Amino acid sequence: MSKLEPFAESIFVTRPVLPKIEEVTEKLKDIWSIKWLTNNGPQHYMLERELEKYLKVPYLSLFNNGTIALIVACQSLRLQGDVITTPFTFAATPHVLSWNNINPIFCDIDEETMNIDAEKIESMITPRTSAILAVHVFGTPCDVKKIQQVADAYGLKVIYDAAHAFGVEIGDEGIGTFGDISMFSFHATKLYHTVEGGALVHGDKNLKQRIDLLKNFGIKNEDEVVMSGINGKLDEVRAAIGRIMLNYVEEEREKRRKLHEVYNEELGDVAGIKLMPKCGENVKLNYQYYVIRVDEKIFGKSRDYVYDELKKYNVHTRKYFHPLCSEFTCYRQLNSASVENLPVANVVGKQVLSLPMYGDLAADDVRKICRIIKEF
Ligand SMILES: Cc1ncc(COP(=O)(O)O)c(C=O)c1O
Incomplete structure (x- = not known):
């Protein structure tokens, strides 16, 4: 050991950003007063609109975490067969593919950015390929231009796992405007969080309707369930915390x-x-x-x-x-x-x-x- 002394208290790799407790209490009072705890309440609605503005994206759907959001993204685009992705990512990225009965096909990464190597994607495409699932690793943007070119040439969908990329922009464009759908994670360890939470963003109004049905069991109204959905809803307490966290x-x-x-x-x-x-x-x-x-x-x-x-x-x-x-x-x-x-x-x-x-x-x-x- 060197002459430097160890730190007296542990230094962790990260610590969550916490809002002032009084601000949370104030918001909780609003929620308590109307007794609306989940299922598309006012906090949920307002946070969706506030995040669309902040992230500069046309449409955003909130989720209870980023993994469920990504599972729903694959469902909403009806992906099947093989999807090309990166091995250098968090476990959730390939897992959402296998939970959709899709085979992950690993493509090597770029030495500099550590993101999927866009130049190598084409060589991995087969008739079974339905999409590219790329990750903006550590918030560094992927080569979005090249990825879109390859996807367009072969008729593939593009999903971005933007779990690390909240608030990242290229030029004046929000990182969530690239590809067909992007996913953000609002897990407590992220720069911006809702304790647990996530979102899908995209530019298609019809897709928003489909995503919102999929995250609510496929329930359209009291008389109709129109698809096999899941419970991906973000509750009012966490949506309220998310609204406060935007100020931080x-x-x-x-x-x-x-x-x-x-x-x-x-x-x-x-x-x-x-x-x-x-x-x-x-x-x-x-x-x-x-x-x-x-x-x-x-x-x-x-x-x-x-x-x-x-x-x-x-x-x-x-x-x-x-x-x-x-x-x-x-x-x-x-x-x-x-x-x-x-x-x-x-x-x-x-x-x-x-x-x-x-x-x-x-x-x-x-x-x-x-x-x-x-x-x-
Ligand atoms: C790259 C990546 N993808 C997906 C996820 C999953 O997000 P969540 O924890 O919100 O489910 C994470 C979580 O940390 C992540 O780092």
């Missing part, structure tokens, strides 16, 4: 942006540590995560060593995303899950480390974390 998101984004700068300054010239990709002037990022890649050959120590050692200093990082989805027992037998098919993902999966990132983290603590890493 810009301040939180700015605090994280500043912490990103500190990390970049401290780690920018460390040989063997690769920082997050630069996205160019026209991309507005959300700074939700701070992720490095540790190249053992150059840095001299492995990612796992850095992870284990930081723990001894009371710094809790995450090997996010490790293992790759293609390594899960439920997918590793797939042809597309082989290491030969996914050379880049298999390297990145062993290098990536998510460092502490949340607005209340002190800049001095970030500097100390970086000093500890540099001493390795």
Whole structure:
């Protein structure tokens, strides 16, 4: 161990943004007064409209979490057969495909952005392919132009898992305007949250009707159930918290942006540590995560060593995303899950480390974390 002392209290990889409790109590009083707790209440309605505006998308449907939202997205587009996706993502992404009886087909990732490699998608398409399910990993936008070109050429649908990309924009366009449908997760660990929650966004009024039926058991009215739906509803309490949280998101984004700068300054010239990709002037990022890649050959120590050692200093990082989805027992037998098919993902999966990132983290603590890493 070096001369630096461990942190007295644990530093976690993230901490939820919490609104003032009085603000929540006020909103709860409104809900209590009308005794409308769920099923399309006023908080739900207002949050949908507020989020459509904030995210700059034509239509938005709220959900009780992002995973159910993504399952419904596949249903709403009637996807079947095979869907091309990335192995470098959270478990939910391929799982929603298998819950829809769709085969995930893993495509390798781009070395720089860690998103699906748009140049390789075409070579994975077969007559069974119905869609591309891409993920804006760590909030870095996918190559949306190229993905759409390939999809158009082969008549495929495009769904974006934008769980990490709340508030990200390309030019002046909300990230949710690309593809056929995008999903946002409002889980407590996200930049913006409703404790648990999520949303689907898209540009098609008819699709909104279908999605809203699917998330409410397919119930059209008291006399008609028109499709086999599920319970994907967000309740009034969480919708109300979501409305409050919208007032916190810009301040939180700015605090994280500043912490990103500190990390970049401290780690920018460390040989063997690769920082997050630069996205160019026209991309507005959300700074939700701070992720490095540790190249053992150059840095001299492995990612796992850095992870284990930081723990001894009371710094809790995450090997996010490790293992790759293609390594899960439920997918590793797939042809597309082989290491030969996914050379880049298999390297990145062993290098990536998510460092502490949340607005209340002190800049001095970030500097100390970086000093500890540099001493390795
Ligand atoms: C990339 C990705 N997709 C999907 C999900 C699932 O979202 P939820 O937790 O809201 O179900 C997450 C959750 O963290 C995620 O990171």
